[in-house]
Amino acid sequence: MILIDIINILRESKKVYIMPHVSVDGDGLGSSIALGLALEKIGTSVEVWLEEDVPSVYSFLPGSKLIRVYNGEVDLPREDIGTVVALDAGDLARLGKRVEIFNNAEITINIDHHNTNDEFAQYNYVNVTSSSVGEILYQLIKMMGIEFDRDIATCLYVAISTDTGGFRYSNTTSVTHQIAGDLLNSGVNVADVSQKVFDTVSYEKVMLMGAAINSLELFENGKIAFITISDDVMMSTGAKEEDCDGIVNIGRNIRGVEVAVMMRSRSDGELKVNLRSNSYVNVSEIAKLYSGGGHKRAAGCTVKGNIEDIKSKLLDDIRKVL
Ligand SMILES: [Mn+2]
Structure with missing residues (x-):
């Protein structure tokens, strides 16, 4: 699938639902x-459907009037759902409850950059x-x-700068920098955006980071770092679920660590696992063993079961590729 085919479909769509x-x-x-x-600029009716509220770190982004949160209770008549575009989602499970909207759409599009993407839509661009x-x-x-105004450019700049860790990760190319440069020409305020996205942290998150550091364990002569966050920790720190974002980097940044794991264990038995690597381990392969996915250096999965069992199995799987 080439981008121009998707562009033609988008041009003809009167109503487009977007879901990350x-x-x-x-x-x-x-x-x-x-x-x-x-798309609004060319007269398209647009709604952006999220599974949860906008994380507070991104509340400064424009376009809030487009955003809806799907809790499974909205009854959307089929004829109303024209074209649905899934963004940054490797498989249907990543759409959560909104898969109901996706499955009822006339036309489905999937635009993504994950190597584990399973091309779940009618039209796929990966x-x-x-x-x-x-x-x-x-x-x-x-x-x-369509002309880039400051709002569109700012949103794209946030998208690119966050996925590249502020243009530091190995996915950053000269093209990435050229695009960022062009976005700056469209009016992005780099200092303001960077300060809000990278350098602002809530008190609760700082407390969560403290608890995460306390839970840190190293294995295999310091090549594997393991952080665990339980419901008790979430309660005692007052942190929000979104505050777990990036916590895995505390382990990854330690000298000598190749693979870092952050396990967010919930009392209902569900475990969210974040995996990061520094130079050679392909963590998306490990995530795939648990029906997850992602990139070589950043991946994740959701697992059900006993925390100690899953932890020792994960450690075994990582040891094999160290
Ligand atoms: Mn992404």
Whole structure:
């Protein structure tokens, strides 16, 4: 599938629903709003459907009037759901409850950059060489001839800068920088955006980071770092679920660590696992063993079961590829 085919479908769509993955991040949200604002400019009716509220770190983004939160209780007549675009989601499970909307759409589109993407839509565009979906949407919006205003540029800049860790990760290319440069020409205020996205943290998150550091364990001569966050920790720190975002980097950043794991264990038996690597382990392969997915250096999965059992199995799986 090439981008121009998707562009033609989008041009003909009168109503477009956009949905990023659950536990939305900067790339999913920034890309969704950017596409929404761009399509609005050509007269399309747009709604961005999220699984949860906008994470507070991204509350400064424009386009809030486009955003709806799906709790499973909205009854949408089939004829109302024209085209649905899934963004930054590797498989249908990443759409959570909103899969009901997706399955009832006339036309389904999937735009993504995860190498584990299983091409679940009618029209799929997966570019694994793109740092972010934001980078793909920059091309798409440009090819559609829609002008970048400051709002669209800011959303794309947030998408690209967050997925590249502020242009530091190995997915950053010269093209990434060229696109960022062009977005700056469209009015992005880099200092303001960076301060809000990277350098602002709630007190509760700082407390969560403290608890995460206390839980930190190293294995295999310091090559594996393991952080565990339980419901008790969430309660005692007052942190929100979104505050767990990035906690895994505390382990990853330790000198000598190759693989870092953050396990968010809930009392209902569900475990959310974040995996990061520094230079050679392909963590998306490990996540796949648990029906998860992601990228070489950043992946994740959700597992059910006993925390100690899963932890020792995960450690075994990581040891095999160290
Ligand atoms: Mn992404």
